[in-house]
Amino acid sequence: MSLHNLDNLYRQTIMSYGQYPHHFRPMLAQETYHIQKYNPTCGDIIDLACDIVDDRVTDIHFYGDGCVISKASASMMSDLVSGKTCVQATSLVAEFSKMMRGEAADVKSIGESQILSGVTKFPARIKCAMLAWHALDELLAIKK
Numbered sequence: 001m002s003l004h005n006l007d008n009l010y011r012q013t014i015m016s017y018g019q020y021p022h023h024f025r026p027m028l029a030q031e032t033y034h035i036q037k038y039n040p041t042c043g044d045i046i047d048l049a050c051d052i053v054d055d056r057v058t059d060i061h062f063y064g065d066g067c068v069i070s071k072a073s074a075s076m077m078s079d080l081v082s083g084k085t086c087v088q089a090t091s092l093v094a095e096f097s098k099m100m101r102g103e104a105a106d107v108k109s110i111g112e113s114q115i116l117s118g119v120t121k122f123p124a125r126i127k128c129a130m131l132a133w134h135a136l137d138e139l140l141a142i143k144k
Helices: 003-019 068-081 086-100 107-121 123-143
Strands: 033-038 045-053 056-065
Touching (some): 033 123, 068 086, 068 107
């Protein structure tokens, strides 16, 4: 597959996740762990909630307004950490963050989220891709 075709595939995947995000639903009053994050650079806002039972993320979902990159990243993250232990989820946040900073990361561990690595070419968009991940990191810290 040519580099151009691969780039188009990545764009299509990001667009699909952004337009039809997984785990996207409004918040309920009884959410166990909930946080709202705002990106003042572009106006993206996300509400992230998760249930943690026996130190495992048993349910995770998000809601809000944001760009395709923000929604796609939140969707991929939610798919990835669902069912993981809090330690595993924290490790995945760390690996994704490394990738976004251009550092060596275990990209295999972050699954499809690795396709967002192209965002690093656009520094203003890194905050969009990181918004949900920062929210998850804060929720996991609250849980401790």
